[in-house]
Amino acid sequence: QVQLQESGPGLVKPSETLSLTCTVSGYSISNGYYWGWIRQPPGKGLEWIGYIHYTGTTYYSPSLKSRVTISINTSKNQFSLKLSSVTAADTAVYYCARDVGLVSPVDYWGQGTLVTVSS
């Protein structure tokens, strides 16, 4: 059974960089698929952040592209999100997720982790 688990600070100061890691178990990320991040501000809808293919190719949301970096570490079976210059608008539950392909649905989700941007 594939499982994804987010980890990282729950509180980030404005203007700093948000960093999260997703640890995957039950599947080797070097075997394929797309690995990505989706967020949900409190009381609001889902917002896609971006993907990384296991080969390293990345796809980012146009609205976040200038601030987002997604990377992959196959030796640790992890992938990571960095979001720079955060503001209160970046406060959200951040989910890591797996996709079979670009036009495919998300088939596995992490449980989500709340990140609050506040001084």
Next chain:
Amino acid sequence: SYVLTQPPSVSVAPGQTASITCGGNNIETRSVHWYQQKPGQAPVLVISYDSDRPSGIPERFSGSNSGNTATLTITRAEAGDEADYYCQVWDTTSDHRVFGGGTKLTVL
């Protein structure tokens, strides 16, 4: 950028049929996926590729996609179906995933 439009809320009586729409320009040319999200939980896929039902999803859930509207239909609605529902497509013109704004389904 491609936009998906969902009604903010839909209400249905127990045992009746609920229809949740997802509007988008020529959406019938895209594969639409639907997710159910209950409070405090991660979303769960309920319909993929317009009308496919993943393993474990009741037959009461079905989907269709035609013209500018995709529809998630829930027959014989139950209290346990109360949740937020999101549609999603891949925008091939700009290579990014798009979610609808979500619809809160109330069973009353």
